[in-house]
Amino acid sequence: MVSRASTETELFGLLRGIPDPEVPALDIVELGIVRRVELGPDGVVTVDVTPTYSGCPAMRVIEQEIVAMLCANGHDRVELRTVYSPAWTTDWLSDEAKAKLKAYGIAAPGRAVVDQPLVPLTSAVRHAACPYCGSSNTERKSEFGATACKAIHYCHHCQQPFEEFKAL
DSSP: OOOHHHHHHHHHHHHTTOBOSSOTTSBTTTTTOEEEEEEOTTSOEEEEEOOSSTTOTTHHHHHHHHHHHHHHTTOOOEEEEEOOSSOOOGGGOOHHHHHHHHHHTEEOOOOOOOSOSSOOSSOOOOOOOOTTTOOOOEEEEESOOSSTTEEEEEETTTOOEEEEEOOO
């Protein structure tokens, strides 16, 4: 018989196979969207998820992918719970995840400002290091990129546009 702890570890492993639809360089576990997975004695798999920000348009797709992945692997009773507190933060990204963002062409976020009661969608302009050449001779061109959690920058050194994952 497989122990409950190892089964939950295996469930986390399954969910690591789901890429984030907006940043496919990262999976939903390493991004920190999946907070907890629990296999109940009744066979129900409960998954706690935290959106990167409230109103994130990718959450419905992510939830559908979680249910589909678990069902495809024999777990047809899935309960999803959205957990808003503590709020998701880019500070949860590991150095490995930040390196994956850079390799994908997205500048990794700096440290998030934690002394604010609300999470701003705009942030102080910083010269994000270019993920292509490493130069800090960059300029923010738009506060918002393809998604609200990214900004668009331009590198004056290698002349490449790139996105920055904002610190939230």
